[in-house]
Amino acid sequence: MYCILVLGCGRSSVFLLKYLSEHASTQEMKILVADVNISEHSTQMQNIEFHVADLSNELLRQQLISQADLVISLLPPAMHASVAHDCLIYRKHLLTASYATPEILKLHFAARESGITIMMECGLDPGIDHMSAMQEIDHIKNTGGKILSFKSYTGGLPAPESCDGLWNYKITWNPRNVVLAGQGTASFLKNGCLKYVPYHRLFRTLESIHIEGIGHLQGYPNRDSLSYIERYGLQDCHTFIRGTLRYKGFCEAWDVLVQLGYTEDSYIIHNTDKLTWLELSSAFLPEYNPSYSLEHNLSNALKCEVNEHIAECIRNLGLFENEPVLHQYGSPAYFLQKRLEEKWAPPSDYVDMIVMLHELEYFLDEVVRKRSLSLIVKGDDNLYTAMAKTVGMPLAVAASMFRKGLIKKTGVLLPVDKTIYPHMLTELRMHGIRFDTKEQVI
């Protein structure tokens, strides 16, 4: 029996576990799942052996890993290096949906030496985004096309039927990451010019992105796009940008929080249990005059127009309510997170959606053509989410490829490898993760 060990079974694991559960018998696999907490829903799955275990305990973790042929880690990214070291010692393959950090990349030769494969970035973002982009880029290059421009946008959003008309956003992943998203400087290439966007201008650097069947969304630049130019082999492009999608209006309202300093995580405010939310929030405005409207106060404070809809978004978070903060101390980002966890909790009938769009312009046969690939995946329900599907299914397909011996390269491997992505994308298509392609001469 081929033994697969899954470390971690949080929200994003359901589709992966369902797949493994359903294919365990036919593919002759033994499935072990370990986590410190295991949901009741998970334990009802057939053909899976569950272990309640604190996976930060090295001995326990190694004891589990020693039994497996393949380890799939859904643990927080900071733990991957430890798991990878265990896999090296016990000569087990490792599969994750997280970034191949420098720490992981430097294990390449050790992994080769041990004859194991460490496959990283096998989820949605990173994962499906890079694989689908590489397929398109390789295809255009193979037909003799010269790629001039590459734009790629991804977003995890509420499905239209789950929008609330205000923020149109719910928290379905790590809430701390939601608050800190985009900190640092974003970089990209636009019409041959380098562009660097500091965090305080990030949510003002927007592009309107039309997605068929959804409408106009907003895209803001996603971190260091420049570092992907070489990786994608697109050194001759005049435009290269990767971005994050939100519904219209989200970024303008979030920008108010950034401008106020509410996403700062570098200092602690003390004795906040003596304050109301209004008092705490007023500390981020040069002046707060209670006899003026919130939009008036925010416009004055930030010296730019804050319209009624934006003010309503801010008001809706409860940041300017006359009720006690309760928490004793924290960074501004911590307080904002506490408010968002309440206000942006997905309701029980929540349906999420993953949207991805690649737009490539290329020159072929004397004309410039534009090729758009769009992906829309909606969740089945609040448990079987689009996020869990698009993160879990690439892992499931990769696990099956390991099982079938289709992955032959050792060392640190990414699914953008030409020996991996064609099979992977074909399989994903069969599971409903399917890009629509449009092409036109421009």
Added chain:
Amino acid sequence: MYCILVLGCGRSSVFLLKYLSEHASTQEMKILVADVNISEHSTQMQNIEFHVADLSNELLRQQLISQADLVISLLPPAMHASVAHDCLIYRKHLLTASYATPEILKLHFAARESGITIMMECGLDPGIDHMSAMQEIDHIKNTGGKILSFKSYTGGLPAPESCDGLWNYKITWNPRNVVLAGQGTASFLKNGCLKYVPYHRLFRTLESIHIEGIGHLQGYPNRDSLSYIERYGLQDCHTFIRGTLRYKGFCEAWDVLVQLGYTEDSYIIHNTDKLTWLELSSAFLPEYNPSYSLEHNLSNALKCEVNEHIAECIRNLGLFENEPVLHQYGSPAYFLQKRLEEKWAPPSDYVDMIVMLHELEYFLDEVVRKRSLSLIVKGDDNLYTAMAKTVGMPLAVAASMFRKGLIKKTGVLLPVDKTIYPHMLTELRMHGIRFDTKEQVI
């Protein structure tokens, strides 16, 4: 002979060395000065023994320290902890003009045990600012007054006759610190409300400060004012702010650099030797259209009005010139620093100026009174600067107090101690560092 060792003899040492040189005979002191470079001007001073030495070399440093009774360190603040450890081993007093960092503060009991005094914050800022503030605060409290508001502003500026009509600023200290000034979040108390100002709004949070004989300057909040409330014993104040002074217009122009992201030090731009300054700077604007004026381009980019004067300040730095960058790589802050080092170098006839203002409002005998203390010190010339005088003279006076046995407390000591500041401020007054006091009922 009482032996005083001065470590470091850069720009800020001249007044200290002059004082020691002139008083060596009468006060029976032997003066040793050590640094890796010693200026010709310094070596011409009488009664001083100069040692060329790399003071990061522990052995060399300890050999010098072992000969001294008192060590005065003008070395970069990062080196003070090592020097303090040497002083503990050899049981020598230590005197500096730098902040008492947590690292230094935790040597308090060890210093007491060794019977030595480590006197920190004995310069201008920190130094004269705290001593003069404490004198006023203690005075008002002693007369039964209740302090309601404390505002304190300090600036190192060109004297009016050395202003250029544009930035009105020259670099006379560490240029890297000039570029990075104010990073982080500033905090203060205003009319009973906490205020937190993120860096990207710092140079927009201005107060107009009138200084008699100079005119209206601008003050922006200086880091964490809140932490000084307890230290000053002003827990009942409704307003407490410490700030930095600049000439009018400086902050608005510097804010453009902050908004562009030109003061960022967190990432590196590569291959910049292939760019012009115009190309590099354009990377910080969403769009740059060479057929529009710079003010038009900046206003568009930052979505706020950038007037002609501000644009002229920016243009004057050469950031939008069509000449090669030359440097191969660096952070935005590094490139900006390189430009400022050229453009803001003080001319040979430069005269600098230190301005300090404390404004206290207090309640006494049924009325609210306002007391203003202002200090203006101008430099003698480009060598004997106001900065060197206000940093060096407190050290000189403190050294003389050590010599005369007037400093009896051991451990880590600050000159705001009631046994120190009265004598110190009296002596400084005799050396021309003199506050003007005004009082009015408001």
